[in-house]
Amino acid sequence: MSLFDLRLQEIHNKLHAKELSVSDLVGEAFEAIRQKDERIQAYLTLDEAGARAAAARLDNKLVSGEEKGLLFGLPVGIKDNMVTEGLRTTCASQFLSNYNPIYDGTAVTKLKQADSVTIGKLNMDEFAMGGSNENSSYHPTRNPWDLSRVPGGSSGGSAAAVAAGEAYFTLGSDTGGSIRQPASYCGVVGLKPTYGRVSRYGLVAFASSLDQIGPVTKNVEDAAYVLQAIAGYDAKDSTSANVEVDDYVSALTGDIKGLRIAVPKEYLEGIDPKVKEAVLEALRVLESLGAVWEEVSLPHTEYAVAAYYLLASSEASSNLSRFDGVRYGVRADHGGGLLDLYHESRSQGFGPEVKRRIMLGTYALSSGYYDAYYLKAQKVRTLIKRDFDQTFEKYDVIIGPTAPTTAFQLGSQVDDPLTMYLNDILTIPVSLAGVPALSVPCGFADGLPVGLQIIGKAFDESTILRTAHAYEVHTEHHKQRPVL
Amino acid sequence: MSITTKDVEHVARLARLNLTPEEKETFTDQLSAILQYAEKLNELDTDGVEPTTHVLHLSNVMRDDVVKESLPAEKVFLNAPDEEDGQFKVPAVLE
Numbered sequence: 001m002s003l004f005d006l007r008l009q010e011i012h013n014k015l016h017a018k019e020l021s022v023s024d025l026v027g028e029a030f031e032a033i034r035q036k037d038e039r040i041q042a043y044l045t046l047d048e049a050g051a052r053a054a055a056a057r058l059d060n061k062l063v064s065g066e067e068k069g070l071l072f073g074l075p076v077g078i079k080d081n082m083v084t085e086g087l088r089t090t091c092a093s094q095f096l097s098n099y100n101p102i103y104d105g106t107a108v109t110k111l112k113q114a115d116s117v118t119i120g121k122l123n124m125d126e127f128a129m130g131g132s133n134e135n136s137s138y139h140p141t142r143n144p145w146d147l148s149r150v151p152g153g154s155s156g157g158s159a160a161a162v163a164a165g166e167a168y169f170t171l172g173s174d175t176g177g178s179i180r181q182p183a184s185y186c187g188v189v190g191l192k193p194t195y196g197r198v199s200r201y202g203l204v205a206f207a208s209s210l211d212q213i214g215p216v217t218k219n220v221e222d223a224a225y226v227l228q229a230i231a232g233y234d235a236k237d238s239t240s241a242n243v244e245v246d247d248y249v250s251a252l253t254g255d256i257k258g259l260r261i262a263v264p265k266e267y268l269e270g271i272d273p274k275v276k277e278a279v280l281e282a283l284r285v286l287e288s289l290g291a292v293w294e295e296v297s298l299p300h301t302e303y304a305v306a307a308y309y310l311l312a313s314s315e316a317s318s319n320l321s322r323f324d325g326v327r328y329g330v331r332a333d334h335g336g337g338l339l340d341l342y343h344e345s346r347s348q349g350f351g352p353e354v355k356r357r358i359m360l361g362t363y364a365l366s367s368g369y370y371d372a373y374y375l376k377a378q379k380v381r382t383l384i385k386r387d388f389d390q391t392f393e394k395y396d397v398i399i400g401p402t403a404p405t406t407a408f409q410l411g412s413q414v415d416d417p418l419t420m421y422l423n424d425i426l427t428i429p430v431s432l433a434g435v436p437a438l439s440v441p442c443g444f445a446d447g448l449p450v451g452l453q454i455i456g457k458a459f460d461e462s463t464i465l466r467t468a469h470a471y472e473v474h475t476e477h478h479k480q481r482p483v484l
Numbered sequence: 485m486s487i488t489t490k491d492v493e494h495v496a497r498l499a500r501l502n503l504t505p506e507e508k509e510t511f512t513d514q515l516s517a518i519l520q521y522a523e524k525l526n527e528l529d530t531d532g533v534e535p536t537t538h539v540l541h542l543s544n545v546m547r548d549d550v551v552k553e554s555l556p557a558e559k560v561f562l563n564a565p566d567e568e569d570g571q572f573k574v575p576a577v578l579e
Binding site: 321331340383421 | 522576577
């Protein structure tokens with residue numbers, strides 16, 4: 001058994017009783033990484049010296065009796081698109097292979113204030129574009145449940161590291177499903193908060209109207225603790241929401257009597273029958289706890305993927321124009337003027353999927369096509385958001401699968417971007433509506449984890465955490481660990 | 485909607501990308517397929533529907549114009565590929 005199988009409160013009790021030190025916890029993380037990460041390849045950069053030093057500082061705090069943060073002593077891995085001062089941040093791109101940020105993003109600052117210990121930076125699809133981690137320009141990450149399969153993406157490293165016990169928890173980012181889908185594939189909990197709930201300051205922008213940072217954890221309780229630590233308004237992010245932060249941990253009452261659940265029929269069509277069975281079984285559990293569920297329709301679901309790829313790629317083409325080889329990143333040998341410098345640095349620095357999305361976005365925004373593609377997609381986004389608004393007038397949560405299938409084989413979809421995009425068909429509508437959702441393990445299909453997606457009203461993370469927690473304490477799926 | 489290699493070359497110029505002949509061919513096929521899929525949106529009547537640019541109802545976020553500490557220049561240049569006298573250095577703009 002790993003120390004990381006202990007609940008957060010148990011760890012804190014042991015730390016206070018001097019049965020355990022923060023250095024032990026950090027040692028556990030690096031031992032697991034030494035034993036397993038050659039096979040999993042979840043990490044891109046490790047900071048053992050920094051983590052050991054931070055652990056020693058926190059161990060001193062234990063002796064001196066100073067006030068301790070909410071996440072005291074917990075080893076955390078950070079997705080490599082969040083800037084960390086002095087710790088290389090690549091976004092899994094060759095463009096940033098030499099980039100050492102000079103400041104911490106707000107979520108990272110808040111984790112430090114909560115006394116967690118950063119272990120290293122986690123692999124991802126380049127610039128968060130992808131759903132398998134195969135778009136990392138360094139190496140793919142493997143699914144701890146089956147090394148021939150993908151961990152999902154883009155936060156694949158974040159999910160695989162938690163599943164393999166290589167961190168107590170991790171941070172991921174979610175634009176169209178990038179926290180929830182890998183959490184589903186790797187059998188862990190992944191929470192995408194409401195858009196604006198967590199500051200994006202220091203998160204390298206992909207699609208600014210959709211990007212959101214959130215926790216990946218082994219259980220729902222940990223997700224509540226981590227969200228508590230990172231949520232809140234930040235003057236450095238003008239799109240962070242000035243909305244009061246709930247007490248997420250005390251929301252986990254275990255009581256969901258009378259909870260009204262909507263199950264969209266569109267979310268159960270065309271999905272793997274074994275995934276569907278696991279979801280229906282989860283609904284039976286929730287029903288036995290006093291919740292009621294009804295089938296509803298979110299009629300614009302089938303349009304979400306098309307709208308998303310136009311919107312997200314358009315925003316990406318604009319955001320990624322900052323990578324020009326002038327102020328940071330790798331400047332290519334170009335042998336010409338300024339334009340050649342731009343062209344060569346971008347052509348050599350970006351991988352194929354990033355180029356594809358920049359091309360798509362540039363096209364969708366270009367003169368003559370803006371109305372037909374970008375503006376049309378924004379209007380469809382309104383219709384999709386309306387589906388959610390109307391459903392939430394009558395229901396507390398919306399529930400369905402997180403992904404239509406379990407984790408697929410490495411290499412099986414790389415040549416077909418459109419098929420790859422359709423893996424996100426159940427997470428994308430939620431992102432377009434901007435509402436919060438989490439994926440919680442709800443069983444296995446042929447030995448591979450299945451995730452249940454619980455979607456909530458804007459800024460009502462408390463209800464989805466409470467629902468997921470009530471489910472989790474009555475089931476054992478989240479206690480399963482891959483054999484490595 | 486299918487797009488041509490010429491469209492791809494035009495868009496690549498706008499995006500400041502040099503594409504190899506193989507990339508041009510692949511992107512022509514793949515972008516055509518994706519845009520064809522996007523045609524699906526035209527099944528929906530969106531007349532009179534307001535576009536959603538952002539899910540939060542935010543208007544401009546204002547703050548007082550006060551001088552605050554900013555990043556020190558020497559740190560800002562730590563990641564610069566080339567610099568001189570506290571400025572980022574680039575090749576000649578006019579050739």
